[in-house]
Amino acid sequence: MATTADDIKTKYPLPVWQYQVQVGEDDMAFSEVSGLNIEYETISYADGMGVKHMPGKGTPVELSLQKGIVKSDTKLLDWITSIKLNTVDKKDITISLLDEEGENPLVTWTVVNAFPTNLEAPTFDANNNEVAIETLSLMADDLKVEYK
Numbered sequence: 001m002a003t004t005a006d007d008i009k010t011k012y013p014l015p016v017w018q019y020q021v022q023v024g025e026d027d028m029a030f031s032e033v034s035g036l037n038i039e040y041e042t043i044s045y046a047d048g049m050g051v052k053h054m055p056g057k058g059t060p061v062e063l064s065l066q067k068g069i070v071k072s073d074t075k076l077l078d079w080i081t082s083i084k085l086n087t088v089d090k091k092d093i094t095i096s097l098l099d100e101e102g103e104n105p106l107v108t109w110t111v112v113n114a115f116p117t118n119l120e121a122p123t124f125d126a127n128n129n130e131v132a133i134e135t136l137s138l139m140a141d142d143l144k145v146e147y148k
Contacts, residue, residue, distance in 0.1 A: 080116040094110050
């Protein structure tokens with residue numbers, strides 16, 4: 001059990017609320033990031049002794065970014081509407097979990113060659129006063145993780 005401030009800094013799990021996101025060259029604020037999964041398909045084959053399972057190829061990364069709608073910020077809309085048949089501006093996305101001061105990255109996830117697949121508008125409900133949140137779904141080739 002951690003008993004000193006230094007022990008707490010090194011042995012306790014990191015909180016998830018302090019992070020930064022960079023889409024291509026742009027720093028952007030998102031209220032939620034999900035889908036940072038590394039996953040492999042499973043290959044099953046039968047031999048004389050039974051069924052064996054082996055890891056196969058990696059699956060694409062399916063990422064979701066949520067942010068509040070700001071009337072002058074159309075970057076996500078511009079990105080998804082720029083898609084034409086077989087042409088898209090793929091971008092690397094970097095998500096960094098920051099230290100308690102919010103300055104230094106402790107863990108960084110780099111999503112490689114991401115492109116938008118869906119931009120979802122908020123649900124409109126006259127009975128509540130929540131912030132309008134848009135959700136951008138992306139697909140990417142790879143996910144790299146680096147611990148500092």
